[in-house]
Amino acid sequence: MGNFTSALRTNTAFWLAALILLAAGCAAPPYRMDIPDAFKQYDTNQSLKWISADGVMLNTREVKNDPQAPATFWQDALVHHMTAQGYAHSATDCFTTQQGQHACTSTFLLPKGNQDWVLSETLFVGDKKIVLVEVTGEYARYEALADDISAALRTFAPNR
Amino acid sequence: MNNRIPQHRILGFALTALLCALSTHAQPADTDAPPASPQADAPPAPQAAPEAAPRHVSQAASLVLKVANATETRRALTDALAAFGGTPILLTDDSVVFRLPHAQLNEAIAHIETHGLALEKSLDREDLSLRIHTLEGQLKARQEIMVRLRDFFTDADVPATLEIESHMLRLVEEIESFKGQLRLLNDRARLATIRVLFRFEDRHRITTTHSPFDWLNTVGVDTVMEAF
Numbered sequence: 001m002g003n004f005t006s007a008l009r010t011n012t013a014f015w016l017a018a019l020i021l022l023a024a025g026c027a028a029p030p031y032r033m034d035i036p037d038a039f040k041q042y043d044t045n046q047s048l049k050w051i052s053a054d055g056v057m058l059n060t061r062e063v064k065n066d067p068q069a070p071a072t073f074w075q076d077a078l079v080h081h082m083t084a085q086g087y088a089h090s091a092t093d094c095f096t097t098q099q100g101q102h103a104c105t106s107t108f109l110l111p112k113g114n115q116d117w118v119l120s121e122t123l124f125v126g127d128k129k130i131v132l133v134e135v136t137g138e139y140a141r142y143e144a145l146a147d148d149i150s151a152a153l154r155t156f157a158p159n160r
Numbered sequence: 161m162n163n164r165i166p167q168h169r170i171l172g173f174a175l176t177a178l179l180c181a182l183s184t185h186a187q188p189a190d191t192d193a194p195p196a197s198p199q200a201d202a203p204p205a206p207q208a209a210p211e212a213a214p215r216h217v218s219q220a221a222s223l224v225l226k227v228a229n230a231t232e233t234r235r236a237l238t239d240a241l242a243a244f245g246g247t248p249i250l251l252t253d254d255s256v257v258f259r260l261p262h263a264q265l266n267e268a269i270a271h272i273e274t275h276g277l278a279l280e281k282s283l284d285r286e287d288l289s290l291r292i293h294t295l296e297g298q299l300k301a302r303q304e305i306m307v308r309l310r311d312f313f314t315d316a317d318v319p320a321t322l323e324i325e326s327h328m329l330r331l332v333e334e335i336e337s338f339k340g341q342l343r344l345l346n347d348r349a350r351l352a353t354i355r356v357l358f359r360f361e362d363r364h365r366i367t368t369t370h371s372p373f374d375w376l377n378t379v380g381v382d383t384v385m386e387a388f
Binding site for chain 1: 228229230231232253367368369371373375376378379380381383384385387388
C-alpha cells in the first residue's frame with residue numbers, strides 16, 4: 001500500500017511537472033529574436049509582437065508555402081506585387097541567421113498622410129510554411145531603429 | 161535790431177537749399193543731364209561709360225523634382241551641394257532652398273537633376289546694377305548732407321539745434337534704409353539661389369491589385385497596424 005502511494009505521488013509529481021512545462025512551452029511565442037532596447041514586447045503566445053515608444057511596429061505571422069517554392073520565387077513575387085500596388089521598392093537585403101537560416105528583407109516606401117512610411121517584409125521560407133516578419137513605421141523613426149531591427153532579425157529562431 | 165530774422169529761420173533756409181542741391185547731385189550715374197547747380201568743390205561727374213561699371217546680376221533657379229523619398233533626397237542634396245559651396249537656407253517637408261556661388265549654379269542644377277525626375281526647371285536672371293548704383297548715389301548724397309549739417313551746430317542756438325537734429329534724424333533713417341536695401345541687393349548679386357520642390361512618385365496612389373498568391377494580398381502597412 002505504501003509503495004503504491006509512493007508511486008502514485010511520484011507519477012503525479014511527474015505529470016504535474018510535465019503539464020507545467022507544456023503549458024509554459026505553449027505560452028511562449030513560436031519564435032524568438034533578441035529584442036532591441038528600444039522595443040517592448042506584447043505578452044502574446046500567438047506571435048512576436050513588438051512596438052517602440054515612437055510607434056515602430058513589428059509583427060510575425062505564418063503563411064503556407066503553397067505552391068511550394070523557394071525563397072527567391074517568393075521574394076520576386078512580393079516585390080512585383082507591392083510595386084504594382086504603388087509601394088516604392090527601396091532595397092532588398094539577404095542574410096543568414098545565427099542558426100544558419102537564409103532570409104531576405106525587402107523594404108518598401110509609401111506616403112501616409114503627409115509622412116513617408118516604411119514597410120519591411122522579411123521572409124523565412126521553409127518547406128511547408130513561410131514566416132513573415134513585418135515591420136512598419138514612419139520613415140525617420142524606422143531609420144533610427146533600422147540597424148537594431150536588422151541585428152535582431154539575424155537572431156531569429158523557432159521556439160519549438 | 162528787433163526785426164532781425166531768427167537764426168533758426170536762416171538755418172532752415174540753408175538746410176532746405178542744401179538738401180535740394182545734394183538731391184540733384186544724387187541722380188543715378190547713368191543720367192545724361194548735367195547737374196543743375198554744379199558746385200566748385202563737388203567731384204566731377206563720372207565720365208566713364210556705364211558699361212565699364214561692374215555688373216550686379218542675381219540668378220535664381222527653381223526645380224520641381226519627382227522623387228521616391230523627399231527626406232532622403234533632401235539629405236543627399238544637402239551633402240552633395242556642400243561640395244559646390246551650397247548652403248541650405250530653408251528646409252521644409254517638400255522643399256529645400258540653397259544659396260551658392262554663381263559660378264557653381266549650372267553644375268549644381270545638373271547634379272540635382274540626377275536625384276530625381278525634373279518636372280519643371282526655370283532660371284531667372286535679373287540685372288541689379290541700376291538699382292544698386294542708384295542706391296549708392298542716394299546713400300552718398302545723404303552722407304554728405306550729414307557731414308555738412310554737423311557744421312551748423314557750431315553757431316546754432318537752441319531752436320536751430322533742434323531743427324538740425326530733426327533733419328539729421330530723418331537722414332539717419334533714410335541712410336539706414338538705403339544701407340539695408342543695398343545689403344540685400346548685394347547679397348542677391350553675390351550668391352545664386354536654387355529652390356527645389358519635391359513631388360512624390362505616383363506611389364501615393366496605392367491601388368488594390370489582386371495577386372494569385374493569397375497571402376500576398378494581405379501584405380501591407382495596414383495589415384501590420386491592425387495586428388496592434
